[in-house]
Amino acid sequence: MSKKGFIFDLDGVIVDTAKYHFLAWKNLANSIGVDFTEMQNEQLKGVSRADSLNKILAWGNKNISEDVFKALMNRKNDDYLNYIEKMDASEILVDVPRVLDFLNDQAQPIALGSASKNARIILQKVKLLKKFNAIVDGNDVNKAKPDPEVFLIGAQLLNIKPAFCIVFEDSVAGVQAANSAQMISIGIGDKEILNEADYVFKDFSEITNDFLKELLK
Ligand code: BG6
Numbered sequence: 001m002s003k004k005g006f007i008f009d010l011d012g013v014i015v016d017t018a019k020y021h022f023l024a025w026k027n028l029a030n031s032i033g034v035d036f037t038e039m040q041n042e043q044l045k046g047v048s049r050a051d052s053l054n055k056i057l058a059w060g061n062k063n064i065s066e067d068v069f070k071a072l073m074n075r076k077n078d079d080y081l082n083y084i085e086k087m088d089a090s091e092i093l094v095d096v097p098r099v100l101d102f103l104n105d106q107a108q109p110i111a112l113g114s115a116s117k118n119a120r121i122i123l124q125k126v127k128l129l130k131k132f133n134a135i136v137d138g139n140d141v142n143k144a145k146p147d148p149e150v151f152l153i154g155a156q157l158l159n160i161k162p163a164f165c166i167v168f169e170d171s172v173a174g175v176q177a178a179n180s181a182q183m184i185s186i187g188i189g190d191k192e193i194l195n196e197a198d199y200v201f202k203d204f205s206e207i208t209n210d211f212l213k214e215l216l217k
């Protein structure tokens, strides 16, 4: 059995924080008079905080100063941090621990590849930090997804060539990032939305240990 690098996105893959990002962006957008729908939210998944705010401002035709931009980013994050304050292991998505434990048992290296600057806090809250051999988050990259930087750094830290890495992603931007890194992309979510991924599963309960073993060949 060969060694592969397994790279997991965080929000919407390991934990169901996507709903809290949505609520915090919706509160912020509405507070500045911009409508915000779940369809639009889909385009913000995997996208950095600054890029997300830029998109919302563009949808609402708003021009603001740099200072106001910073204040809005902080307001969104404070709101988001309030939502996640009481998070615990019960918010880990279905069968994620089984997959992480299976890969650990097979001595496969595992990295986190997230756009979020809150990734470490969240992994600590849900007590999964120790399951990862490397963590790459929004504090470690210069270019946001769909740029492949976050996953390429992950591969480097795991010491595995990109072509031998497998990425789990719930966002279009993240699937595109994995594809441009020449990694295998596994979409978690809707087949229609994630149609650029190599494989798509509704959630980890559909990913069997046999399927994971196939990836190790
Ligand atoms: C991604 C989320 O993982 O992280 C996005 O899918 C979010 O919705 C981005 O905007 C940045 O997160 P944070 O926690 O640094 O604002």
Ligand code: MG
Pocket (backbone or CB within 6 Å): 009, 010, 011, 012, 013, 045, 046, 169, 170, 171, 174
């Ligand atoms: Mg995500």
